[in-house]
Amino acid sequence: MFEFDQYLGFLAFLGILTLGFWLMIFLITFIVPYWIGGSLIERLNEIKEEKKAKRDTATRV
Known part of the structure; x- marks a missing residue:
């Protein structure tokens, strides 16, 4: 079957x-x-901020 180191490797x-x-x-x-x-x-x-900035610049002109 398995030896101890193989068993630990399998569990890892x-x-x-x-x-x-x-x-x-x-x-x-x-x-x-x-x-x-x-x-x-x-x-x-x-x-949303870009649209608000465009609207604000459009109303100032």
């Missing part, structure tokens, strides 16, 4: 695989949507 492999799996789940479900949502809100605010 399973641990790393499991950590990677849960990290990917966390990134896909929380971090990426937060990142995309924040960038969309920031871009919409920039567009």
Whole structure:
């Protein structure tokens, strides 16, 4: 069967695989949507400020 060092290597492999799996789940479900949502809100605010700046310069002329 397995010798002790092979057993430890196999357990290390399973641990790393499991950590990677849960990290990917966390990134896909929380971090990426937060990142995309924040960038969309920031871009919409920039567009809103650009329109406001254009409107303010148009009324001053």
